[in-house]
Amino acid sequence: MSTSQESGMGDMGSDAVVAKEASGGLSTPPTPKGRDARRRLLEAGEQLFGEQGYAGTRVSDITEAANLSPGAFYRYFKDRHELLLVLLTEMLDRAFDFARARWDDNHPTESVQRTTERYLEFYDLNRAMMGVMVEMAQNDEEVRSVWRQSRTAFYTRIGRALTRGVTSGAIRSDIDVEVAAELLGSMTEFYAFQRYALDGDALKDVPPVEVATTLAELWTRGVASK
Amino acid sequence: MSTSQESGMGDMGSDAVVAKEASGGLSTPPTPKGRDARRRLLEAGEQLFGEQGYAGTRVSDITEAANLSPGAFYRYFKDRHELLLVLLTEMLDRAFDFARARWDDNHPTESVQRTTERYLEFYDLNRAMMGVMVEMAQNDEEVRSVWRQSRTAFYTRIGRALTRGVTSGAIRSDIDVEVAAELLGSMTEFYAFQRYALDGDALKDVPPVEVATTLAELWTRGVASK
Amino acid sequence: MSTSQESGMGDMGSDAVVAKEASGGLSTPPTPKGRDARRRLLEAGEQLFGEQGYAGTRVSDITEAANLSPGAFYRYFKDRHELLLVLLTEMLDRAFDFARARWDDNHPTESVQRTTERYLEFYDLNRAMMGVMVEMAQNDEEVRSVWRQSRTAFYTRIGRALTRGVTSGAIRSDIDVEVAAELLGSMTEFYAFQRYALDGDALKDVPPVEVATTLAELWTRGVASK
Amino acid sequence: MSTSQESGMGDMGSDAVVAKEASGGLSTPPTPKGRDARRRLLEAGEQLFGEQGYAGTRVSDITEAANLSPGAFYRYFKDRHELLLVLLTEMLDRAFDFARARWDDNHPTESVQRTTERYLEFYDLNRAMMGVMVEMAQNDEEVRSVWRQSRTAFYTRIGRALTRGVTSGAIRSDIDVEVAAELLGSMTEFYAFQRYALDGDALKDVPPVEVATTLAELWTRGVASK
DNA sequence: GATGAATGAGCATTCATTCAT
DNA sequence: CATGAATGAATGCTCATTCAT
Numbered sequence: 001m002s003t004s005q006e007s008g009m010g011d012m013g014s015d016a017v018v019a020k021e022a023s024g025g026l027s028t029p030p031t032p033k034g035r036d037a038r039r040r041l042l043e044a045g046e047q048l049f050g051e052q053g054y055a056g057t058r059v060s061d062i063t064e065a066a067n068l069s070p071g072a073f074y075r076y077f078k079d080r081h082e083l084l085l086v087l088l089t090e091m092l093d094r095a096f097d098f099a100r101a102r103w104d105d106n107h108p109t110e111s112v113q114r115t116t117e118r119y120l121e122f123y124d125l126n127r128a129m130m131g132v133m134v135e136m137a138q139n140d141e142e143v144r145s146v147w148r149q150s151r152t153a154f155y156t157r158i159g160r161a162l163t164r165g166v167t168s169g170a171i172r173s174d175i176d177v178e179v180a181a182e183l184l185g186s187m188t189e190f191y192a193f194q195r196y197a198l199d200g201d202a203l204k205d206v207p208p209v210e211v212a213t214t215l216a217e218l219w220t221r222g223v224a225s226k
Numbered sequence: 227m228s229t230s231q232e233s234g235m236g237d238m239g240s241d242a243v244v245a246k247e248a249s250g251g252l253s254t255p256p257t258p259k260g261r262d263a264r265r266r267l268l269e270a271g272e273q274l275f276g277e278q279g280y281a282g283t284r285v286s287d288i289t290e291a292a293n294l295s296p297g298a299f300y301r302y303f304k305d306r307h308e309l310l311l312v313l314l315t316e317m318l319d320r321a322f323d324f325a326r327a328r329w330d331d332n333h334p335t336e337s338v339q340r341t342t343e344r345y346l347e348f349y350d351l352n353r354a355m356m357g358v359m360v361e362m363a364q365n366d367e368e369v370r371s372v373w374r375q376s377r378t379a380f381y382t383r384i385g386r387a388l389t390r391g392v393t394s395g396a397i398r399s400d401i402d403v404e405v406a407a408e409l410l411g412s413m414t415e416f417y418a419f420q421r422y423a424l425d426g427d428a429l430k431d432v433p434p435v436e437v438a439t440t441l442a443e444l445w446t447r448g449v450a451s452k
Numbered sequence: 453m454s455t456s457q458e459s460g461m462g463d464m465g466s467d468a469v470v471a472k473e474a475s476g477g478l479s480t481p482p483t484p485k486g487r488d489a490r491r492r493l494l495e496a497g498e499q500l501f502g503e504q505g506y507a508g509t510r511v512s513d514i515t516e517a518a519n520l521s522p523g524a525f526y527r528y529f530k531d532r533h534e535l536l537l538v539l540l541t542e543m544l545d546r547a548f549d550f551a552r553a554r555w556d557d558n559h560p561t562e563s564v565q566r567t568t569e570r571y572l573e574f575y576d577l578n579r580a581m582m583g584v585m586v587e588m589a590q591n592d593e594e595v596r597s598v599w600r601q602s603r604t605a606f607y608t609r610i611g612r613a614l615t616r617g618v619t620s621g622a623i624r625s626d627i628d629v630e631v632a633a634e635l636l637g638s639m640t641e642f643y644a645f646q647r648y649a650l651d652g653d654a655l656k657d658v659p660p661v662e663v664a665t666t667l668a669e670l671w672t673r674g675v676a677s678k
Numbered sequence: 679m680s681t682s683q684e685s686g687m688g689d690m691g692s693d694a695v696v697a698k699e700a701s702g703g704l705s706t707p708p709t710p711k712g713r714d715a716r717r718r719l720l721e722a723g724e725q726l727f728g729e730q731g732y733a734g735t736r737v738s739d740i741t742e743a744a745n746l747s748p749g750a751f752y753r754y755f756k757d758r759h760e761l762l763l764v765l766l767t768e769m770l771d772r773a774f775d776f777a778r779a780r781w782d783d784n785h786p787t788e789s790v791q792r793t794t795e796r797y798l799e800f801y802d803l804n805r806a807m808m809g810v811m812v813e814m815a816q817n818d819e820e821v822r823s824v825w826r827q828s829r830t831a832f833y834t835r836i837g838r839a840l841t842r843g844v845t846s847g848a849i850r851s852d853i854d855v856e857v858a859a860e861l862l863g864s865m866t867e868f869y870a871f872q873r874y875a876l877d878g879d880a881l882k883d884v885p886p887v888e889v890a891t892t893l894a895e896l897w898t899r900g901v902a903s904k
Numbered sequence: 905g906a907t908g909a910a911t912g913a914g915c916a917t918t919c920a921t922t923c924a925t
Numbered sequence: 926c927a928t929g930a931a932t933g934a935a936t937g938c939t940c941a942t943t944c945a946t
Contacts, residue, residue, distance in 0.1 A: 031925095034930065053365040055281060059916060069932045074917070135364035137424055138357045139279035144424060151420065172447075179432055179440045182420075183413055190416025191409055194377065198363055198370060206405055214405045221398075221447070260905070285941060295907045300942070483946095486909065505817040507733060511937060521911045526938065587816035589876055590809045591731040596876055603872065624899070631884055631892045634872075635865055642868025643861055646829065650815055650822060658857055666857045673850075673899070711926070737920060747928045752921070 025076040027086075038076040040066035045083045050128025054084060054136055084132070085142060091129050092150040098122045099154075103161060105168055111161075113216035120192055120208045127196035134197065151189070155181045184219055191215070251302040253312075264302040266292035271309045276354025280310060280362055310358070311368060317355050318376040324348045325380075329387060331394055337387075339442035346418055346434045353422035360423065377415070381407045410445055417441070477528040479538075490528040492518035497535045502580025506536055506588055536584070537594060543581050544602035550574045551606075555613060557620055563613075565668035572644055572660045579648035586649065603641070607633045636671055643667070704754055705764075716754045718744035723761045728806025732762060732814055762810070763820060769807050770828040776800045777832075781839060783846055789839075791894035798870055798886045805874035812875065829867070833859045862897055869893070 029035045044065035048057045059080050063073050077083045099119040103111045123130060136143040159181035165171030191211070255261050270291035274283045285306050286296050303309045325348060327340040349356060362369040385407035391397030417437070481487050496517035500509045511532050515525050529535045551571040555563045575582060588595040611633035617623030643663070707713050722743035726735045737758050738748050755761045777800060779792040801808060814821040837859035843849030869889070 029930085031929070033925095037930075056365060058914090070916085071918075071933065072931055075930070079916075131364045135361055138361035139282055148425060175443060176432070176436065176440050179437055180444060183417055183437075183441055183444055186416040186420065187409055187413035190412040190419070193416070194408075194412065199374060206402070210402065211405055211409070214402050215409050217401060218406060218409060218444075255905095257905080263905080284939090296941090297908070297943080298906055301905070306941070481909085483908070485946095489909075508817060510935090522937085523912065523939075524910055527909070531937080583816045587813055590813035591734055600877060627895060628884070628888065628892050631889055632896060635869055635889075635893050635896055638868035638872065639861055639865035642864040642871070645868070646860075646864065651826060658854070662854065663857055663861075666854050667861050669853060670858060670861055670896075707926095709926080715926085736918090748920085749922080749929070750927055753926075758920070 025074065025078055025082070029076070034075075037066070037068060037072065041068070041073060041076055041083065042087065046087055046129060049084065049087065049132045054080075054132050081140075081142075084136065085146065087129060088133050088143060089146050091126055091133075092146060095119075095122050095126070096150060096153055100157075105164060105170060108161075108165055108170055109216045109220045112219045113212045116188055116212040116215050117209060119188055120196075120212060123192035123196050124208070130193065131197035134193065151185070154189075155185050158185050187218075188215065251300065251304055251308065255302065260301075263292070263294060263298065267294070267299065267302055267309065268313065272313050272355060275310065275313065275358045280306075280358055307366075307368075310362065311372065313355065314359050314369060315372055317352055317359075318372060321345075321348050321352070322376065322379055331387075331390060331396060334387075334391060334396055335442045335446045338445045339438045342414055342438040342441050343435060345414055346421075346438060349418035349422050350434070356419065357423040360419065377411070380415075381411050384411050413444075414441060477526065477530055477534070481528070486527075489518070489520060489524065493520070493525060493528055493535065494539065498539050498581060501536060501539065501584045506532075506584050533592075533594075536588065537598065539581060540585050540595060541598050543578055543585075544598060547571075547574050547578070548602065548605055557616060557622060560613075560617060560622055561668045561672045564671045565664045568640055568664040568667050569661060571640055572648075572664060575644035575648050576660070582645065583649035586645065603637070606641075607637050610637050639670075640667060707754065712753075715744070715746060715750065719746070719751065719754055719761065720765065724765055724807060727762065727765065727810045732758075732810055759818075759820075762814065763824065765807065766811050766814075766821060767824055769804055769811075770824060773797075773800050773804070774828065774831055783839075783842055783848065786839075786843055786848055787894045787898045790897045791890045794866055794890040794893050795887060797866055798873075798890060801870035801874050802886070808871065809875040812871065829863070832867075833863050836863050865896075866893060 026034065026038070029038055041062060044062045045057075048061050048065060051057075052061075057080075059073050060070050062080075062083070063070050073083075077086070099115055099122060101111065101114040101118055103115075105111075133143060133147055137147055155178075159177055162171055162177045162181055166173050166177065252260065252264070255264055267288060270288045271283075274287050274291060277283075278287075283306075285299050288306075288309070289296050289299050299306075303312070325341055325345040327337065327344055329337045329341075331337075359369060359373055363373055381404075385403055388397055388403045388407055392399050392403065478486065478490070481490055493514060496514045497509075500513050500517060504513075509532075511525050512522050514532075514535070515522050525535075529538070551567055551574060553563065553566040553570055555567075557563075585595060585599055589599055607630075611629055614623055614629045614633055618625050618629065647663075704712065704716070707716055719740060722740045723735075726739050726743060729735075730739075735758075737751050740758075740761070741748050741751050755764070777793055777797040779789065779796055781789045781793075783789075811821060811825055815825055833856075837855055840849055840855045840859055844851050844855065
């Protein structure tokens with residue numbers, strides 16, 4: 001019989017995406033003053049990239065918002081692009097951890113629902129940067145790469161849960177687990193993307209909880225009436 | 227009893243997205259020479275936007291590829307952005323028509339599978355422009371708008387099929403049809419997006435047909451074993 | 453017996469240094485207007501590089517002097533550096549032709565003197581750009597290269613004259629013709645350089661003609677009294 | 679009768695160029711630690727200016743190579759330019775001393791040869807900084823000045839030797855001693871410059887000794903066969 | 905219809921130098 | 926003595942767009 005366990009979806013967790021910031025600027029300034037400046041740049045970058053997109057944000061916008069001179073930026077980041085990568089990498093790492101929820105093999109529907117809620121919540125909170133990531137992925141191999149790694153980590157986690165479900169008999173054994181994991185993950189991710197990033201949540205009066213419920217239902221039982 | 231009918235998924239089709247090109251350039255040049263020039267610009271634009279993204283494609287790249295001088299561009303399009311919109315609009319219209327498949331209420335799984343296959347095929351063929359659309363949607367309300375209309379048309383079509391299924395008893399009546407339609411559509415769309423536009427199809431050895439099958443299965447029966 | 457002949461010093465002439473300007477901008481604009489603009493940029497560049505050095509001359513200085521907008525520059529030259537190369541190449545070609553003088557094997561001293569006078573005259577006229585060339589040669593391999601080719605052409609020409617002199621018995625046969633050619637050419641070149649480019653001619657009250665005479669004497673008879 | 683004497687070429691030597699470093703930084707720091715830091719900066723500067731040119735060398739490059747923080751530089755030198763001047767001045771002083779050789783009025787050819795060998799050797803050793811000096815002379819009056827003073831010292835030394843030679847009858851009295859001195863010095867200097875600084879010694883298989891011999895021959899006897 | 909010359913705003917980045925600690 | 930954070934002026938280059946021919 002299956003047991004309730006912590007993080008049934010796997011633990012590729014925190015190191016799924018490797019930090020990458022050594023190249024140009026100081027990732028860990030030696031003095032408190034420096035660390036503070038770096039932090040302010042990070043915050044300003046997230047804010048502005050989110051509001052105006054990557055292309056629409058000038059380095060000088062960022063330094064201004066961080067109360068620094070233009071030149072100071074380059075002490076901490078090689079260029080605008082490196083700042084973006086740091087921001088995205090950190091966000092994806094947080095997403096992976098955030099969406100991790102207690103998984104109960106005996107109640108897969110509820111488990112999916114819980115995870116989905118968490119995911120939607122995170123997406124809602126980070127919708128702006130998610131949009132930036134999508135924007136950039138098209139022409140930027142590095143962004144594509146960090147995103148791909150993150151998705152892979154998610155799909156792997158889902159795949160493990162499915163596999164365990166197949167073993168325990170809770171999940172049908174006639175489906176391609178890997179493909180199913182990608183499809184199910186895609187369903188959640190793109191729903192979130194279009195709801196929060198693309199449509200700006202404007203017309204959606206359906207509460208996320210209900211979406212999570214429906215999604216969990218579809219996940220586990222499909223649309224068939226029997 | 228249910229009947230087999232053309233386009234069970236709805237018919238918001240061709241006029242779902244309204245052509246929009248009257249503002250600046252001649253959408254239908256009077257002379258054959260002019261029509262040819264315009265066509266060449268359209269082709270060059272699709273080619274280059276797809277290869278290098280919108281931001282990475284200069285007007286002069288396009289006119290060069292179309293064997294025209296830079297100035298000539300503005301006889302046919304108000305600006306670079308209008309060309310993009312024309313291209314996207316036409317593509318989305320074609321997508322909607324292309325993915326339309328005979329729908330059999332008695333065999334929903336097969337119907338979904340057929341439609342999905344068509345959709346993936348279209349996406350594969352137009353992956354480059356799909357990527358451009360995603361890139362642009364982030365910061366461009368007009369692009370967001372044409373895309374949203376297109377998605378809405380799709381979801382509506384799916385929703386109608388679900389409603390008909392509920393009526394006929396083939397589909398569970400306890401789900402939110404609208405949300406379900408969005409989720410199911412999202413699953414397909416994002417899978418296609420990440421497979422073709424983001425990952426470049428590189429590592430995918432699973433044939434699209436199999437994906438369509440799995441997806442149709444999940445659609446109709448979910449993952450639950452019983 | 454030796455004969456008087458045209459250009460006894462050789463004829464590596466006009467193609468000693470190959471023009472190189474195809475890379476970035478239009479070396480030959482199709483319209484007269486364009487050709488005129490390019491010419492104005494060339495003239496302004498020569499003027500300003502000469503007056504303020506390469507490093508001290510901004511592209512905007514040049515376009516301003518040429519009555520053009522900053523952007524226009526790049527229609528005709530890839531960048532500031534290409535303009536410099538065009539200017540230097542053309543100047544060195546002219547120098548080689550300019551310094552060519554009728555050479556009389558029976559009167560080597562007079563021949564050297566004539567050539568030297570011409571050379572000094574040319575240097576005087578082009579002192580500014582000569583200085584720029586020297587400035588740039590230190591860190592710019594391309595400049596070094598065009599200069600080296602030009603010097604080589606000169607030394608070869610001198611070497612031929614010496615060889616012919618050896619054959620005719622007018623020149624000692626116990627010297628290394630090649631080394632001698634380099635040394636003799638160096639003497640002239642550096643004298644000109646320090647006189648015109650470095651010292652600005654300020655303190656020199658010795659007329660060039662006298663210098664040419666002395667140099668020709670040293671050339672042919674050295675300093676020994678008998 | 680002529681006598682063999684030390685440094686027949688004159689002794690404007692060591693003080694020909696006045697040290698100039700009082701303005702901004704400590705030319706002689708009080709503590710051993712400070713003296714060491716200053717020395718390291720000097721060494722790093724010579725190294726880097728030589729390798730990358732003046733324009734290509736940042737203050738931070740120098741301080742980094744010297745294991746100091748950027749700010750520390752300004753304790754020892756007013757600015758980057760002052761460091762250069764100190765370096766050049768010292769080098770030119772050393773050059774003047776180094777090239778000094780025993781002069782024998784009875785054997786002028788050998789004396790010239792010896793001096794030339796020494797000069798070429800020094801140039802070879804200091805080619806990098808020589809190149810920097812040439813680079814800078816174009817636009818920097820101070821550099822021009824220290825160089826001019828150094829050359830003048832050399833030419834004066836040569837001129838004295840010539841004058842003495844005229845007096846003793848070893849040298850023709852019909853030449854302009856001053857001009858001849860400049861020309862002869864130029865010949866050596868520019869040969870060295872183009873050989874070591876410009877062409878990088880790459881293609882030169884003629885050993886310096888042979889060059890010195892040929893040069894001494896040309897110097898004393900010219901190219902005329904009798 | 906087409907050309908190509910001209911525009912000029914826009915922006916990332918560098919680096920010598922200063923200064924608080 | 927030394928550090929390292931901060932400055933901010935300076936500038937080359939791009940490219941969408943206009944317009945005279």
